[in-house]
Amino acid sequence: FLIANYEAVMRDVTALMQHPPDMIILDEAQRIKNYETKTSYAVKAIPKKHCLVITGTPLENRLIDLYSIMNFIDPEILAPLWEFSMNHCYFDKSKKNKITGYYHLQQLKERLAPWVIRREKKEVLDQLPDVQEMNVPITLHPAQQEIHAGMARSLAPIITKKHKTIYDMQRIQQILTSMRMVCDSTFLIDKESNY
The missing domain is CATH 1.10.287 (Helix Hairpins)
Structure with a gap:
């Protein structure tokens, strides 16, 4: 197995494409939320048989961000971007088709249910270890x-x-x-x- 940060993946994407892993696990998957970034392109270019995406914030600001993450998991889940946008986004034509709102969110939630496991802190608090703090003084050179x-x-x-x-x-x-x-x-x- 290989553990790599997103910057290393961007740098070594060609090598990773030549020796694709069976499984890719993305922690902090919001790093690929913008489908136009180099990071997103690099990660999505690597062939994979299986993947697991972990994020505490799958949806921060825009529904399109969630689309990008789900597109990494399986491009078939949410249809092409244009169709997804037409099914869930309000556009303001006077502002060059800027997205101004969303609709059919319950339908989207149901569509994603088989793919998403969500746990709130209060649900798993008793399973988490106690926080331990340790101050280690370090002297500067x-x-x-x-x-x-x-x-x-x-x-x-x-x-x-x-x-x-x-x-x-x-x-x-x-x-x-x-x-x-x-x-x-x-x-x-x-x-x-x-x-």
Whole structure:
């Protein structure tokens, strides 16, 4: 078996197509919800005999997102996209056919019932282990400490300003992001060191 993140699949899709797996399991399947993305194209290009799709949010904003995920499972489930859209989407012709609403949702729910298993947290709470928290203090390398302290010094005058501009707010965000990055590795900041 092979475990790969979505970025690796996009990078190595040709090799994966040449040696297709028997089964593909997608965790966080909302990553393929937009059928126009490179990620979605890559994942759907890999031949498979079986698949399992896991997501906590199968439907976030648009019904078309659900269509894309179901299309990965089996393109026959929901018919072609044009037919699915005509059966379930309201279009506003004055806004270049923008989708403005949905209908026949109960019919869609019934159509998907054989394919979808949904569990709410309250239904399985007694089956979940207790949350365990463990704080593990990690000391930064001296090089990390030095860079981090320098960034903190450059941040201080901006933060203490009585009136901050939009540029100041952007700069604060940039410095805080860099400070977090240097805590992971100095390589993320300067590409010459790796602490």
